[in-house]
Amino acid sequence: MKNNLAETLKEMRIKAGYSQKEVYEMFHIRQSTFSAWETGRAEPSADMLLKLCRLYKVNDLFAAFGYDAYKKDENLQLTVNETAMIEKYRELDCHGREMVDFTLRKEWERAAAKPESKVISLAADKKEAPDYLIPQAAHNEYAADPEEQEKMREDLSHLKIPEGNA
Numbered sequence: 001m002k003n004n005l006a007e008t009l010k011e012m013r014i015k016a017g018y019s020q021k022e023v024y025e026m027f028h029i030r031q032s033t034f035s036a037w038e039t040g041r042a043e044p045s046a047d048m049l050l051k052l053c054r055l056y057k058v059n060d061l062f063a064a065f066g067y068d069a070y071k072k073d074e075n076l077q078l079t080v081n082e083t084a085m086i087e088k089y090r091e092l093d094c095h096g097r098e099m100v101d102f103t104l105r106k107e108w109e110r111a112a113a114k115p116e117s118k119v120i121s122l123a124a125d126k127k128e129a130p131d132y133l134i135p136q137a138a139h140n141e142y143a144a145d146p147e148e149q150e151k152m153r154e155d156l157s158h159l160k161i162p163e164g165n166a
């Protein structure tokens with residue numbers, strides 16, 4: 001396991017954006033009881049643990065508590081981070097999803113093209129890095145094309161910057 005139960009409960013609460021007081025008041029439990037769970041002096045019941053995980057929006061209990069390799073019946077199980085990424089992706093507009101899809105495809109192609117060897121040894125004479133180490137994702141493929149550059153500038157001119165971010 002990656003952490004003990006107390007550390008994991010505290011990390012999940014903080015990540016979810018709750019204070020201890022908010023949680024123990026929400027569940028009508030004593031502050032000392034809740035504090036004991038996060039310091040390791042006591043453990044919540046299985047029922048309370050599930051309620052806390054539901055509140056903290058923990059979808060993959062196994063991964064949250066250090067069992068990342070668990071796969072029930074060999075079906076794909078998403079980690080908490082993967083689930084969060086999917087939720088963010090679904091909130092994007094069409095342009096945002098297109099950009100993520102493009103970057104993911106380019107990164108996957110780059111990673112798939114590199115040799116099997118995980119050991120990378122650049123010679124002492126400082127030869128150039130192999131092609132598969134040179135960043136290739138999300139690059140401007142039309143840097144030398146004035147017409148395409150103008151189209152991009154026009155697209156950018158239509159974007160609105162939210163107030164306070166200028």
